[in-house]
Amino acid sequence: MKNLSFCHFVHEDPVGITRRLSLAISSNNVFKGINCSHFRAILGFGKGGKLDPFISKLCSKSRILKVLDIQATSLNQIPNNLGNIFHLRYINLRGTKVQTLPKSINELYNLETLDLRETVVHEIPSEINKLAKLRNLLACNCNYEAMYSLLSFTTGVLMQKGIKNLTSIQNLCYVEVDHGGVHLIQEMKMLRKIRKLSLTLVRREHGDALSAAIVEMKHLENLNITTIAEDEILDLKFISSPPQLQWLRLKARLQKFPNWILELECLVKVRLGFSMLKDDPLQSLKNLPNLLNLCLWDNCYDGETLHFQNGGFQKLMTLNLSRLNKLNSIVIDNETLISVEHLTLENIPQLKEVPSGINHMHNLKDIYFTDMPAEFVESVDPDKGQHYSIIKHVPLVFIRHWYGPNFYDYDIRTIN
Structure with a gap:
């Protein structure tokens, strides 16, 4: 591939004429001897080394670069003369430390994609x-x-x-x-x-x-x-x-x-939150013909009972009910939710019992019970839980508890 000038993987060796460059950034020596003028695509990854001088050099020397993908690198700043690389079509700065974009970006009239996710821009x-x-x-x-x-x-x-x-x-x-x-x-x-x-x-x-x-x-x-x-x-x-x-x-x-x-x-996918609906939204949603994923979050519903009625949600595969503070009962009829494979019940403080209708959801592959009341969790204990039989047929049942302070700080155990 190197002989065809298609791609070269750089550690700390000089590079000749290369069209597409992959940078495994581990030290500043990576950038020595690199001739920027021939690149059409650059892919960088790794947090090591100082990438800013290389990008500055790139903006001064390169004219034919079309792809600049340097996500999750240590880059801090985009040079003011970014607009010099006017053939750029794709820029990925995701997960870098970049804070601002230069005004010269208006000169990138061929640009089709700009990815700034997980930056502070x-x-x-x-x-x-x-x-x-x-x-x-x-x-x-x-x-x-x-x-x-x-x-x-x-x-x-x-x-x-x-x-x-x-x-x-x-x-x-x-x-x-x-x-x-x-x-x-x-x-x-x-x-x-x-x-x-x-x-x-x-x-x-x-x-x-x-x-x-x-x-x-x-x-x-x-x-x-x-x-x-x-x-x-x-x-x-x-x-x-x-x-x-x-x-x-x-x-x-x-x-x-x-x-x-x-x-x-x-x-195919609906997520509702903060809605504070007084009437059960399931009566409106149940007949959507192609609905596969339904999430009712953060007091989307202000009532006490959700009723999944017969014949509804025939194609639904994923159901997530989270942070519904007044909900104390979930009724699931026999001929509904027949295709659901993934079920999550999270932080529903008034729901003390497992919905008995789960017993009829034969296609379930996994259930996540997250931050549910102590009585609820005890009721599905394999040894002494009075409602364990309701979920016994489900291959994977996870009990999760958030202990904080970060988003991913969860204890998790499997009971099936």
Whole structure:
């Protein structure tokens, strides 16, 4: 492969003419003798060495580079002359220490993908709105160093006026719309090729503009909306539902269950949180013909009983019920949830007994009981639990307990 100038794996040896470079960064010596002018693609990985001088050299010397993938490296800063590499089509800075983007990014008129996930970049310069070929702008940061919170777990970025010029954009995640408000959302009506859209810090007064914008997004497949606060009411009034929508994540207080969801025949995944619905949402969701994954989280439902009725959820494979504070009973009829393979019940403080209907869910492969009441956990103990027979047929049953302070700080044990 080296003889074809296709790829070279660098440790600390000089490199000749190489088109595609993979850097296993372990020391500063890696970069000595590298001629940057011939590269078309660079893949870097590893936290060692100082990558910043190499990237600075790259921006000065390279003109034909198309792919720059340096995720999870020690890079701290992007040089101001990044725009010199005007053939760039793909930039991946995920997991680096980069904090800002240079204004010269507007010169990368061939750029199609910019990945800023797990960086601390918070403000996208207005110059990016000149990139008419940009298809994917991925920017979010997840907080794994604290107890889970649906509102604060994921943060997005600020976008500036002129976003309407990103007419090729297909994937836009996550934008904090509180900064640009109604005017920014109104510009989104022009993003008619968009397939995935994630918005955070949404306010009640954004509802009408957001509804009008989404109606124009005929190719939308994935929609994620999070309000600015748990009690922020959001009323989306669609003249017609996005016909291709497959994933819906709606974290907002709802006055009632949105009827437009029932029209989404392509919908395969639904996550609802903060909704505080007074009526059982299952009665509305049960007949979605292609629903595979359902998550009801964070007081999505304000009632005491959820009832999975006969004939509903025929294709559902994954069910997650989490942090429903008033829920004390789950009724599962014999002829429902027949395809479910993965079940999670998490932090439902008033649910003291295992739903007996689990006994009829013959396709279950695993169950996760996380931070459930002590009485609940004791009832499924294989030796003395009075309800162990209900879950005995399930191959894997996990008991998890969060001890903090970080997101992944769990004790876990298996009882099956």
